[in-house]
Amino acid sequence: MQDNEVLYMGIDGGGTKCRVRIESADGRLLGCGIGGTANPSHGMKIVIDSILDATDMALAEANLGGERIKDLVVGAGLAGLHLPTYFSAVAGWQHPFRQLYLSDDLEVANLGAHGGGDGAVIIVGTGFSSVAMVGNHKRVIGGHGFLMGERCSGSWIGHQAVQVALLDQDGLGPKTRLTDLLEAKFNGRGAMLANALVGFAAKDFAAIAPLVFEAAALKDEVANKILDNSAQFVAQVAKLLLESKPPRLCLVGSIAERLSDRLEPHIAKAVVPLMEQPESGAIYLARNEFSNTMAANRKP
Amino acid sequence: MQDNEVLYMGIDGGGTKCRVRIESADGRLLGCGIGGTANPSHGMKIVIDSILDATDMALAEANLGGERIKDLVVGAGLAGLHLPTYFSAVAGWQHPFRQLYLSDDLEVANLGAHGGGDGAVIIVGTGFSSVAMVGNHKRVIGGHGFLMGERCSGSWIGHQAVQVALLDQDGLGPKTRLTDLLEAKFNGRGAMLANALVGFAAKDFAAIAPLVFEAAALKDEVANKILDNSAQFVAQVAKLLLESKPPRLCLVGSIAERLSDRLEPHIAKAVVPLMEQPESGAIYLARNEFSNTMAANRKP
Numbered sequence: 361m362q363d364n365e366v367l368y369m370g371i372d373g374g375g376t377k378c379r380v381r382i383e384s385a386d387g388r389l390l391g392c393g394i395g396g397t398a399n400p401s402h403g404m405k406i407v408i409d410s411i412l413d414a415t416d417m418a419l420a421e422a423n424l425g426g427e428r429i430k431d432l433v434v435g436a437g438l439a440g441l442h443l444p445t446y447f448s449a450v451a452g453w454q455h456p457f458r459q460l461y462l463s464d465d466l467e468v469a470n471l472g473a474h475g476g477g478d479g480a481v482i483i484v485g486t487g488f489s490s491v492a493m494v495g496n497h498k499r500v501i502g503g504h505g506f507l508m509g510e511r512c513s514g515s516w517i518g519h520q521a522v523q524v525a526l527l528d529q530d531g532l533g534p535k536t537r538l539t540d541l542l543e544a545k546f547n548g549r550g551a552m553l554a555n556a557l558v559g560f561a562a563k564d565f566a567a568i569a570p571l572v573f574e575a576a577a578l579k580d581e582v583a584n585k586i587l588d589n590s591a592q593f594v595a596q597v598a599k600l601l602l603e604s605k606p607p608r609l610c611l612v613g614s615i616a617e618r619l620s621d622r623l624e625p626h627i628a629k630a631v632v633p634l635m636e637q638p639e640s641g642a643i644y645l646a647r648n649e650f651s652n653t654m655a656a657n658r659k660p
Numbered sequence: 661m662q663d664n665e666v667l668y669m670g671i672d673g674g675g676t677k678c679r680v681r682i683e684s685a686d687g688r689l690l691g692c693g694i695g696g697t698a699n700p701s702h703g704m705k706i707v708i709d710s711i712l713d714a715t716d717m718a719l720a721e722a723n724l725g726g727e728r729i730k731d732l733v734v735g736a737g738l739a740g741l742h743l744p745t746y747f748s749a750v751a752g753w754q755h756p757f758r759q760l761y762l763s764d765d766l767e768v769a770n771l772g773a774h775g776g777g778d779g780a781v782i783i784v785g786t787g788f789s790s791v792a793m794v795g796n797h798k799r800v801i802g803g804h805g806f807l808m809g810e811r812c813s814g815s816w817i818g819h820q821a822v823q824v825a826l827l828d829q830d831g832l833g834p835k836t837r838l839t840d841l842l843e844a845k846f847n848g849r850g851a852m853l854a855n856a857l858v859g860f861a862a863k864d865f866a867a868i869a870p871l872v873f874e875a876a877a878l879k880d881e882v883a884n885k886i887l888d889n890s891a892q893f894v895a896q897v898a899k900l901l902l903e904s905k906p907p908r909l910c911l912v913g914s915i916a917e918r919l920s921d922r923l924e925p926h927i928a929k930a931v932v933p934l935m936e937q938p939e940s941g942a943i944y945l946a947r948n949e950f951s952n953t954m955a956a957n958r959k960p
Contacts, residue, residue: 401858526809527809530809531900532893532900551804553804557808
């Protein structure tokens with residue numbers, strides 16, 4: 361084996377975007393890339409397209425030829441991969457890499473957030489999941505998927521926005537600016553709005569979440585209540601994770617920062633910044649697993 | 661045209677089942693049939709299969725040969741058909757009937773409930789929708805589809821059951837018997853439960869609703885709260901519909917009766933029994949539309 365040929369790539373696959381990072385064997389950053397969702401709930405074709413798009417971009421930025429894809433030792437943390445249905449779908453992929461080590465977005469976010477060490481993370485992006493890793497102790501909360509036992513993710517917030525707008529229009533709920541904001545975005549209200557949302561997936565609802573932050577900034581009470589409830593839910597999760605005494609606790613994901621302004625002060629104080637991004641955490645995964653593979657191969 | 665050849669068929673297409681009824685031109689019941697869901701949100705193949713299965717069954721019960729399908733003048737009220745996306749999908753069907761007149765499940769439920777006359781209905785089955793028809797006045801509330809601005813349907817109740825069980829298991833919500841009931845039904849909890857529910861549609865969640873009634877009967881507080889909230893929502897809808905002064909108000913659908921026990925007394929008092937089932941309402945639609953078609957054809 362020629363060690364100098366090995367390249368490491370980390371993939372952070374979220375519900376809306378996937379981000380990749382390529383490093384040399386000695387840890388220099390060579391290139392980064394970005395692609396669409398790599399959550400297998402949207403289907404394997406999308407996962408593969410998103411990962412390969414992001415890989416092409418990163419190889420190009422690194423001034424490496426496309427044929428070097430076969431030298432990539434890849435760690436991938438993908439949303440939804442803790443569910444056996446999705447894990448087996450991705451594990452069956454005839455990928456073009458030298459090695460592909462799979463995990464979920466939670467493990468790589470945690471590895472990145474704490475520089476490869478112990479700690480806890482709460483992901484609030486398109487979806488929600490969380491974990492505390494302390495030695496051999498692992499506590500996972502959430503991560504059940506779109507609209508499944510969670511009340512804080514971008515997709516949940518976007519879905520709530522649609523509900524309150526439809527209830528408002530039907531005279532069954534309080535008035536909210538979200539009604540007009542959604543009407544403007546989807547060119548319709550009531551049945552026409554519902555019609556525009558037929559077939560909407562988690563990432564599509566997450567794309568509505570910015571309207572809730574917009575309405576909240578305009579002092580809309582309904583929008584502020586949705587966001588306060590979300591922050592309260594995140595605080596409740598944080599309290600449970602802190603019971604495991606993680607040395608660090610981070611919030612990760614596209615709406616983490618905007619929600620953290622609404623956390624109770626003593627929870628907000630417990631939250632520390634990320635050391636590295638999840639795609640760097642995925643490189644820890646790739647390096648650890650590859651050295652285990654190599655060690656196993658060296659055994660007589 | 662030989663009038664004696666004409667047969668009338670009514671279709672009530674709900675989110676879980678479709679029911680059909682065939683009558684002779686002079687109004688005698690000839691046969692009934694039942695098939696799977698005819699809600700186009702599940703795809704056109706399922707709609708066509710469900711309708712044709714139910715039609716075959718009804719023709720057989722009527723001792724009519726399968727070739728008589730071409731003599732059927734059909735009125736169909738299908739869930740979801742008020743949404744343009746679904747209406748145009750079904751309107752494109754190269755059906756085998758003499759005529760097919762399309763409407764939504766709400767219109768045929770209302771026609772049936774009030775013997776072809778004015779009135780209001782609230783459908784609480786797999787989905788939720790409601791209407792008050794008084795002369796030329798029509799007020800529709802709800803009917804936006806699965807988890808869209810409604811808080812009372814079977815699918816919503818089943819979905820709530822999953823949420824409260826997952827929150828309970830994660831330590832984020834109150835204890836409930838639904839956790840054990842769902843674990844027993846799906847052979848798993850937490851991530852395994854979420855995994856079992858991947859790809860679940862409205863009718864699949866509606867199939868969970870009976871567990872909520874079961875838990876409520878065992879005095880489970882969480883289950884009772886879900887059902888009380890649902891009944892309260894139905895009452896709120898009823899109050900809005902009664903503003904239109906409909907001569908009659910009916911509750912229709914698979915969980916209508918079980919929810920009506922929980923309505924506030926003055927709302928419960930306003931609710932009267934159905935005159936006829938929705939599939940009979942669909943026959944009113946077929947007869948009315950066919951006589952209009954015939955009248956138009958007779959014009960010079």
